[in-house]
Amino acid sequence: MLDPLKAPILAVQDFFQLTGRALRNVFRTPHYGDDIAMQMDSIGVGSLPVVVLTGFFSGAVMTLQMAQALSDYGQVGRTGNVVAITLARELGPVLTSIMVAGRNSSGIASELGSMKVTEQIDAMRALGTDPVQKLVTPRLIATCFMLPLLVVIAVFVGTFGGFLIADWFLHLTPRQYWGSVWRALAWKDIAEGLLKPFIFAVVVSMIGCFYGLRTTGGTQGVGRSTTQAVVAAIVLIFVLDLLITKIFVWQAAG
Amino acid sequence: MTAESGGKAPLPSVLRFENVTVKFDGEMALDNVSFEANEAESLVILGAAGSGKTVVLKTAMGLVRPDSGRVLVFGQDITRMTEESLFDIRSRIGMLFQESALFDSMNIEENVAYPLLNQKSIQCPPDQVLPRVEQALEFVSLAGTLEKFPAELSGGMRRRAAIARAVITEPPLQMYDSPTAGLDPITAHTIMELLIKERDVSRATTLMVTHRYQDGNLMANFRYNSENGALEPARGGVRRELRTRFMVMKQGRLIFEGDQDRLEASSDPYITKFFKQRE
Numbered sequence: 001m002l003d004p005l006k007a008p009i010l011a012v013q014d015f016f017q018l019t020g021r022a023l024r025n026v027f028r029t030p031h032y033g034d035d036i037a038m039q040m041d042s043i044g045v046g047s048l049p050v051v052v053l054t055g056f057f058s059g060a061v062m063t064l065q066m067a068q069a070l071s072d073y074g075q076v077g078r079t080g081n082v083v084a085i086t087l088a089r090e091l092g093p094v095l096t097s098i099m100v101a102g103r104n105s106s107g108i109a110s111e112l113g114s115m116k117v118t119e120q121i122d123a124m125r126a127l128g129t130d131p132v133q134k135l136v137t138p139r140l141i142a143t144c145f146m147l148p149l150l151v152v153i154a155v156f157v158g159t160f161g162g163f164l165i166a167d168w169f170l171h172l173t174p175r176q177y178w179g180s181v182w183r184a185l186a187w188k189d190i191a192e193g194l195l196k197p198f199i200f201a202v203v204v205s206m207i208g209c210f211y212g213l214r215t216t217g218g219t220q221g222v223g224r225s226t227t228q229a230v231v232a233a234i235v236l237i238f239v240l241d242l243l244i245t246k247i248f249v250w251q252a253a254g
Numbered sequence: 255m256t257a258e259s260g261g262k263a264p265l266p267s268v269l270r271f272e273n274v275t276v277k278f279d280g281e282m283a284l285d286n287v288s289f290e291a292n293e294a295e296s297l298v299i300l301g302a303a304g305s306g307k308t309v310v311l312k313t314a315m316g317l318v319r320p321d322s323g324r325v326l327v328f329g330q331d332i333t334r335m336t337e338e339s340l341f342d343i344r345s346r347i348g349m350l351f352q353e354s355a356l357f358d359s360m361n362i363e364e365n366v367a368y369p370l371l372n373q374k375s376i377q378c379p380p381d382q383v384l385p386r387v388e389q390a391l392e393f394v395s396l397a398g399t400l401e402k403f404p405a406e407l408s409g410g411m412r413r414r415a416a417i418a419r420a421v422i423t424e425p426p427l428q429m430y431d432s433p434t435a436g437l438d439p440i441t442a443h444t445i446m447e448l449l450i451k452e453r454d455v456s457r458a459t460t461l462m463v464t465h466r467y468q469d470g471n472l473m474a475n476f477r478y479n480s481e482n483g484a485l486e487p488a489r490g491g492v493r494r495e496l497r498t499r500f501m502v503m504k505q506g507r508l509i510f511e512g513d514q515d516r517l518e519a520s521s522d523p524y525i526t527k528f529f530k531q532r533e
Contacts, residue, residue, distance in 0.1 A: 115357075119355040120357055120358070122355065123356075123357070125344075126344055126347070127344070127369045127372055127419075128341045128345055128369065128372045128374060130338075
């Protein structure tokens with residue numbers, strides 16, 4: 001009766017085992033510095049254009065929406081306040097992570113999946129290399145390092161996008177806008193905004209690697225793994241976002 | 255089922271399967287397989303697609319773990335070994351994978367140098383790496399492709415580069431998984447020529463998996479003549495020296511083991527299919 005549950009439970013167990021091995025390898029030799037640098041370039045620098053664009057437009061549109069809502073209360077002057085908090089706590093981390101998941105979880109899953117179906121992973125093991133050490137750990141380290149940085153950039157660009165809207169359409173002075181942004185942000189918001197992408201980075205990279213490494217069934221299987229990786233990563237980002245937010249809200253209330 | 259070759263003194267065992275069973279998702283991939291490969295012997299494993307030939311090679315390398323039974327490589331039981339302790343054993347095995355399995359992200363030089371640089375037990379001085387890579391590529395007639403990426407090479411050239419990678423460390427046990435699959439007859443012959451050349455030069459134990467009987471026939475009856483650089487038929491005493499045995503796999507079971515004469519004398523319709531396709 002419990003048979004249908006067996007496969008998903010085993011998959012979750014495999015995922016945690018892989019994540020455990022990848023994390024353990026962070027502290028073990030050999031370290032593949034070149035691979036880490038290459039992944040940082042691909043995940044970090046490669047995602048920069050899409051992250052900047054998403055950040056800019058989400059900041060701009062948030063400003064328009066919030067200004068309209070706040071005008072009912074005659075509080076348009078506090079638009080910067082709301083935009084900054086929303087971007088730093090929520091939109092920055094979540095939107096950036098989703099963009100990076102769409103770009104990199106799929107990329108990682110398809111790359112590792114292709115390697116799996118063409119026996120390159122077996123060849124790696126046959127030639128004296130641990131594929132987790134060589135392929136998974138560098139992607140994990142690179143994503144954990146680059147995603148928080150991308151979020152910082154996205155939040156800044158988003159706030160700047162909001163400023164342009166505030167300046168052109170809401171006729172707020174720079175001092176009004178940036179002043180309210182500055183006053184709104186507390187250390188707690190920065191901490192929340194940086195902790196989230198760090199955790200999402202583990203999800204983005206490990207889900208990509210996990211689905212990639214368990215690919216079977218040729219090129220069709222690679223396509224399936226890629227889709228599953230993106231869907232799983234994005235859903236997990238939302239679920240974990242709720243959990244982390246709840247913990248921060250509960251702490252603030254306590 | 256074990257076969258002694260022609261009444262000679264038994265040579266040290268290099269690879270030994272004892273009642274090995276492997277299952278994938280409950281399906282039997284290897285069913286109670288036992289055999290032995292001795293030093294300087296050639297084993298040709300014939301079988302249809304999905305008969306478990308590749309699984310035999312992967313199990314011998316410890317890439318696949320048996321559900322029951324024991325696998326001994328160079329006298330060591332690898333069945334329960336950790337992945338890390340397997341690296342030492344694997345450094346003494348050269349493996350050619352079915353689809354070459356060259357690393358796409360590396361050029362040919364990096365691919366062929368990979369075992370020299372990554373296998374801990376192989377201590378190759380850094381200044382020796384490039385000369386050895388060049389020598390290995392020379393051996394497979396691929397000199398001048400150092401900078402090329404696998405995607406830029408033809409199927410036959412990729413196979414040759416993969417052979418260079420498999421034999422660069424001069425491993426005493428060499429395994430080839432369908433070396434001629436998907437190649438045209440001329441390229442397939444070139445690949446077989448290379449494998450026989452490698453076997454005769456290195457005197458390594460060779461396991462070759464194939465579904466083409468003519469590959470096994472070449473392995474059993476031809477030798478490499480280093481003077482004119484071509485294959486020639488091995489006759490009389492030389493043929494016995496080649497020590498080639500055939501194994502036939504069917505649905506994960508080993509259904510035949512013996513020399514070529516016994517194989518050709520078999521009346522089993524599954525086995526006769528292999529050598530009849532030669533005509």
